[in-house]
Amino acid sequence: MRTFIRRVLDRLFTSIAGLSILLMAAALVLVLGPIIVKGASAVFFCGTVEFRRMQVHEFNSGDTEAVKAETQRCQEARKPAWELIELFSRGIDTDRLEGQVKDAIREYDKQMRNRVEAGSLGAQEARNLRAKARRLRDFMLDALETTDKATALRRLKDVLDSPDRAALQATAGEELFRLAEQYKATVETVDLTRRDDYAAALAETRTLLTRLLGPAPGSAPKAALAQFRYGATRWDQALKLRDELLWREKYVPDQPGKPLKKTRVRRADEFANTKLAALFPMIDQRLEKMLNPRSTFYWRFFTDDSTPGHFFGGVGPEAIGTLMLTAIAMLLAVPVGVMTAAYLIECMRESLALRVLRTCINTLAGVPSIVFGLFGLAFFVLWLLPKLSLSNGPSALAGAMTLGMLVLPIIIRASEEALRAVPPSYREASLALGAGGLRTFVKVSLPAAMPGILTGIILAMSRAAGETAPILFTAAVAVGPWPGSPLKPCRALSYASYDMAVSDKLAAQVPHNQAGMVLTLVVLVLLLNIVAIVIRSRLTRKLRGT
Amino acid sequence: MTRSKQVLILTALVGMMVAVAGAADPKTVKMEGSTTVGPIADAYTEVFKRMYPNVTITVNKTGSGNGAAAIVDSRCDIANMSRFMKIQEFKDAVAKGVMPVAHAIAMDGVCVIVHPSNPVSVLKTEQARNIYTGKITNWKELGGADRKIVVVSRDTSSGTYETFEKLVMAKQKMAAGVQYVASNPEAHATVKSTVGAVAYIGLGFVDKDVKALKIDGVMPSRKTIAKGEYPVSRPLFMFTNGYPKLGSIVHALVTFHLTPKGQDIIDAKGFVPVTDY
Numbered sequence: 001m002r003t004f005i006r007r008v009l010d011r012l013f014t015s016i017a018g019l020s021i022l023l024m025a026a027a028l029v030l031v032l033g034p035i036i037v038k039g040a041s042a043v044f045f046c047g048t049v050e051f052r053r054m055q056v057h058e059f060n061s062g063d064t065e066a067v068k069a070e071t072q073r074c075q076e077a078r079k080p081a082w083e084l085i086e087l088f089s090r091g092i093d094t095d096r097l098e099g100q101v102k103d104a105i106r107e108y109d110k111q112m113r114n115r116v117e118a119g120s121l122g123a124q125e126a127r128n129l130r131a132k133a134r135r136l137r138d139f140m141l142d143a144l145e146t147t148d149k150a151t152a153l154r155r156l157k158d159v160l161d162s163p164d165r166a167a168l169q170a171t172a173g174e175e176l177f178r179l180a181e182q183y184k185a186t187v188e189t190v191d192l193t194r195r196d197d198y199a200a201a202l203a204e205t206r207t208l209l210t211r212l213l214g215p216a217p218g219s220a221p222k223a224a225l226a227q228f229r230y231g232a233t234r235w236d237q238a239l240k241l242r243d244e245l246l247w248r249e250k251y252v253p254d255q256p257g258k259p260l261k262k263t264r265v266r267r268a269d270e271f272a273n274t275k276l277a278a279l280f281p282m283i284d285q286r287l288e289k290m291l292n293p294r295s296t297f298y299w300r301f302f303t304d305d306s307t308p309g310h311f312f313g314g315v316g317p318e319a320i321g322t323l324m325l326t327a328i329a330m331l332l333a334v335p336v337g338v339m340t341a342a343y344l345i346e347c348m349r350e351s352l353a354l355r356v357l358r359t360c361i362n363t364l365a366g367v368p369s370i371v372f373g374l375f376g377l378a379f380f381v382l383w384l385l386p387k388l389s390l391s392n393g394p395s396a397l398a399g400a401m402t403l404g405m406l407v408l409p410i411i412i413r414a415s416e417e418a419l420r421a422v423p424p425s426y427r428e429a430s431l432a433l434g435a436g437g438l439r440t441f442v443k444v445s446l447p448a449a450m451p452g453i454l455t456g457i458i459l460a461m462s463r464a465a466g467e468t469a470p471i472l473f474t475a476a477v478a479v480g481p482w483p484g485s486p487l488k489p490c491r492a493l494s495y496a497s498y499d500m501a502v503s504d505k506l507a508a509q510v511p512h513n514q515a516g517m518v519l520t521l522v523v524l525v526l527l528l529n530i531v532a533i534v535i536r537s538r539l540t541r542k543l544r545g546t
Numbered sequence: 547m548t549r550s551k552q553v554l555i556l557t558a559l560v561g562m563m564v565a566v567a568g569a570a571d572p573k574t575v576k577m578e579g580s581t582t583v584g585p586i587a588d589a590y591t592e593v594f595k596r597m598y599p600n601v602t603i604t605v606n607k608t609g610s611g612n613g614a615a616a617i618v619d620s621r622c623d624i625a626n627m628s629r630f631m632k633i634q635e636f637k638d639a640v641a642k643g644v645m646p647v648a649h650a651i652a653m654d655g656v657c658v659i660v661h662p663s664n665p666v667s668v669l670k671t672e673q674a675r676n677i678y679t680g681k682i683t684n685w686k687e688l689g690g691a692d693r694k695i696v697v698v699s700r701d702t703s704s705g706t707y708e709t710f711e712k713l714v715m716a717k718q719k720m721a722a723g724v725q726y727v728a729s730n731p732e733a734h735a736t737v738k739s740t741v742g743a744v745a746y747i748g749l750g751f752v753d754k755d756v757k758a759l760k761i762d763g764v765m766p767s768r769k770t771i772a773k774g775e776y777p778v779s780r781p782l783f784m785f786t787n788g789y790p791k792l793g794s795i796v797h798a799l800v801t802f803h804l805t806p807k808g809q810d811i812i813d814a815k816g817f818v819p820v821t822d823y
Contacts, residue, residue: 223814224593224807249754251662259663259691259741308588308605382619393576393621394606472608477576478584479591480604488574489604502729503581503607504588505751505816 032522039519042512046235047296049074050214054230054312059304070292075217077289081282082216085206088276090186092198094144101144101179105137107172132164133173140180147192156184190274201270205245205279212241212283213290226307227506233312234512235293242287246280301516308479309506310496310513315520321396321483321490322524325475326465328400328486329407333464334457336404337411338446341453344412345419346441365409370469376402377473385487394489399475406470407460414456418449448543454536461532462525468494478503493521574602575795579613579626580705581729582654582748583782587626589811590802594795601795610705617785618644623796625785628654628705645788649800650781653818655749655771656709657758657778659734661741666690668760671777674714677744680721685742697724698736698745706730709780710746746778750816771818782817 049070055062090097112130115121136159143155159180168174190198214231215221221228232238248267251260268280283290298314306313348354380398385391391398422445430440446453468476476495483490500507500514507514577587584607591603606622613625614635619642631639631646639646658674660666666688669677676682677695686692699720700707711717727733733745738755749766752758758766761777770776790796802808809819 223589223810225589225811225814226592228814249662251757253665257686257691258665259661259693260665262663308592309585381621473612477604477606479588481602489576489606499584499607502731504585505731505734505753506585508731508734 035515035518035522038512038515039517039522041236042516042519043298043301045296045298045512046293047298048231048233048235048238048291048293050231050291051233051296054226054233057229058226058307058312059300061300061304074290074292077286078213081209081213081279081290084276084279084282085202085209085216087186088190088198088271088274089202089206090182092190092195092202094195097144097179097183098141101137101140101176104172104175104179105133107175108133108168111172129167133168133176136162136164136168136173136176140176143180143183147195149187149192152187152192153184156180156187160184198271198274201267202276204248205267205276208241208245209283212238212245212287227309227311230312232291235291238287238291238293242283245283302520305482306513309504310500310517311506311510315493315496315517317480317482317491318493318496318517319520319524321476321492322465322494322521324396324483324486324490325400325403325471325492326461326528328397329403329464330457330461332401333404333408333411333460337408337456337460338415338453340408340412341415341419342441342446344416346437346445361409361412365413368469369406369467370472372402372406373470373473376405376470381474391487394473394475394477396475396483396486396488396490399471399490399492400486402470402474403464403467406467407464410460410463411453411456414459415449415453418452418456419445421452422448447539451536451540451543454532454539458529458532458536461528465525465528466494466521468498471495472498493517493524497521573600573795574604575624575799576622577603577605577624577626577784577799578608578616578622579606580610580628580782581607582628582705583626583651583784585750585815586652586782586812586817587624589815590799590808593802593807593811594799598795598798603795603799609703611703613785614646617646617787618642620644620787623786624799627783627785628780629708630783631785646785647787647789649784649786650820651784651800651803652782652812652820653771653779654782655766655776655779655818656706656713656746657749657752657766658744658746658761659737659752659756659758660744661737662755662757663741664690664757666759667757668763671714671762674761675716675718678715678720678724679718680723693742696736696740696743697721698733698743699724699726700730700733700746701726701728704728705780706746706748710778713778713780714746748816749818768813768818772822779818781820 049067052062052067053071056064056067109130112121112126116123116126139155139158139162143152143159146152146155160177165177168176210216210222210231212232214229232241246267247264248270250263250265252263254261266280268277271277271279301314302319303316304314305316344354344357348357376398380401381394385395385398426444426448427440430444431437435443471492472495475489476492477489478491478496478499480489480491497514497517500517584605587605591605594601594603605626607626610627610629613622613627614631616622617625618635618639625646630648636646658669664685666685669688673682673688678697678699680697682688683695684692685695697720700710725736727736727745730747730751733747734751734753734756737743737745747756749758749768749771752766760766764770764776766776766778771779784800786796786800790800803812803819804821809821812819
């Protein structure tokens with residue numbers, strides 16, 4: 001009976017252990033899976049011509065000539081779409097037309113004044129001409145303002161058949177008649193009474209089309225920022241925008257006292273019976289020609305700089321910054337940590353003081369990282385480095401020192417365990433051969449403990465590379481130059497991921513860049529660990545003498 | 547590897563570090579502070595990089611409070627803040643010989659948002675207050691569907707919270723059941739995915755996935771905020787130590803919003819320019 005119970009317990013233990021390993025693997029897949037899949041999409045994706053154009057202009061990479069030719073081809077395909085918008089907006093977007101009319105007459109005024117100054121025109125005559133031009137302008141503005149077709153046509157006729165037309169020939173005022181002809185053509189096709197409805201819908205369509213294809217040829221981007229200079233750079237983005245362009249989401253009342261119901265309406269229906277209706281099937285069918293999607297392997301994601309907010313570009317400076325911070329932190333923490341451990345093991349006898357010290361170190365390991373960050377700010381950034389007149393303000397050095405402090409307990413404890421595991425016979429043999437304490441430690445104990453110490457270093461390195469809070473106030477910046485001097489603040493992967501998550505709405509538009517950044521951090525830590533593990537295994541082999 | 551080689555490499559490394567440190571460019575401008583103003587600073591940096599190629603600008607986003615602390619400690623040249631300096635911060639600054647000067651660079655509206663399927667579209671300030679104090683707990687009481695209100699607020703250390711507390715809450719305490727989130731994107735994401743939720747975020751974060759409510763009959767928009775009609779709006783600041791030297795980069799940065807280019811950027815970033823070109 002007893003053996004049976006023992007066997008059952010044994011099985012139970014084995015299966016629970018197996019289950020926990022499975023759970024861990026599942027958790028790993030659940031956590032890392034999405035990061036890897038989404039992060040990979042920052043590097044492997046279907047890039048459009050806009051992506052290649054952006055790379056050439058913003059990052060000087062790619063074949064300039066080929067991209068130019070490709071852009072030309074795509075612009076050719078887009079032309080009908082922009083023409084439709086332009087044609088339709090002439091009748092709708094009267095604000096812009098008004099501006100053009102006023103500009104033309106203002107320009108005409110200026111020309112007349114110049115002529116008077118040059119003496120080729122009498123002052124009185126010029127005044128008469130300007131008054132006539134202004135009268136025509138007012139007719140034209142009336143025509144633009146009214147929503148009544150007959151009035152508009154009458155006013156346009158007044159302008160076009162005006163006896164003063166000849167006087168404005170070959171001056172800037174001629175523009176007025178061109179605009180009038182244009183507007184007459186639109187008035188005859190567009191239902192003016194629905195102009196205000198159309199205006200709002202048109203503005204939305206234009207915005208979406210600009211996001212899809214980039215600013216219309218000849219028009220300036222919304223602001224002097226890279227994000228507005230290009231259309232959709234990725235095909236998946238373009239498809240989403242196309243869907244948004246073809247369908248409008250609307251919430252309509254369903255029943256009283258119930259939530260509104262989501263419905264989708266065709267945007268084309270809002271422009272039914274107008275020329276713009278043709279835009280939507282065109283975008284639907286010919287988007288591929290307009291954007292020329294091609295599968296892209298963007299390896300430069302890991303080395304490229306980015307535009308502020310990480311809208312375009314890669315994580316190069318962040319990766320270098322993280323490496324620099326980690327390297328300096330380890331350079332500072334490893335010697336101190338190993339020496340502390342050596343002192344605890346070799347020089348201190350088991351006593352109350354040692355136990356207190358050990359407790360302190362363990363407590364230090366449990367202190368939240370933000371506390372280290374605030375300590376680093378108060379001690380390194382505000383006191384120590386300015387005192388040494390090295391830097392005032394955050395710097396990579398201050399951040400690395402803070403990170404070093406953070407990982408110190410990990411290194412001390414791992415080294416202590418490793419040193420304690422060195423068999424006393426090693427030490428005794430060395431001492432018996434006449435070697436001193438220091439030589440014994442350096443030549444015998446330390447090499448024997450090295451694999452264990454390296455394990456501690458690996459753990460510490462991963463921790464240092466991934467921490468955000470300690471560098472938040474001491475070293476990191478969201479926007480800045482490539483990392484160079486350790487006495488300047490630098491960018492880092494961990495802080496940049498945090499920054500993307502909390503500050504700008506841009507991040508929601510480029511989730512692939514956010515995931516790509518996290519993936520880079522994971523891969524970087526993995527690579528560092530692999531290097532350390534290879535070194536460790538070589539050392540172990542050497543120690544074993546095989 | 548021989549010992550002499552090791553020594554050589556170490557010396558070279560140290561030498562390089564010193565050399566790089568010595569070659570530090572004196573033309574560096576550090577900006578620190580609010581996560582709300584941060585994106586404007588980001589965009590400024592992008593434009594200034596082209597206009598002044600040999601100037602380095604760094605931006606850090608650690609919150610308005612740290613921005614104030616940084617200008618007091620002279621850790622930065624410009625403190626971005628989504629609220630005005632507090633009396634204590636002024637006192638600390640003056641005690642350290644720092645004279646903070648405020649530059650209002652833009653206006654921001656704090657919009658009360660709900661899920662787009664929510665039939666409620668108008669709130670009075672008092673009703674908004676009652677939602678956050680816990681007096682109103684169901685959308686039914688406001689003419690909506692029979693659904694519990696999930697109340698979402700920004701964390702108490704954010705400038706957005708302070709604005710909302712001052713202008714809507716009138717110093718009354720928020721209810722215990724309020725869910726606090728740490729950032730604008732998080733508040734947006736919570737409302738987008740929760741049908742009964744209500745939250746407040748900056749104007750720039752309102753998009754088609756959430757619905758901004760009219761407050762006291764006024765829809766938050768660029769126009770209503772610029773005219774001062776929308777009740778819950780606030781200026782955004784950049785603070786400098788004294789008025790910056792004319793012609794300096796710092797001066798160009800804190801007055802950039804007065805140029806058409808700067809105004810376009812503020813507009814494009816979803817804030818309301820204080821100028822109208």
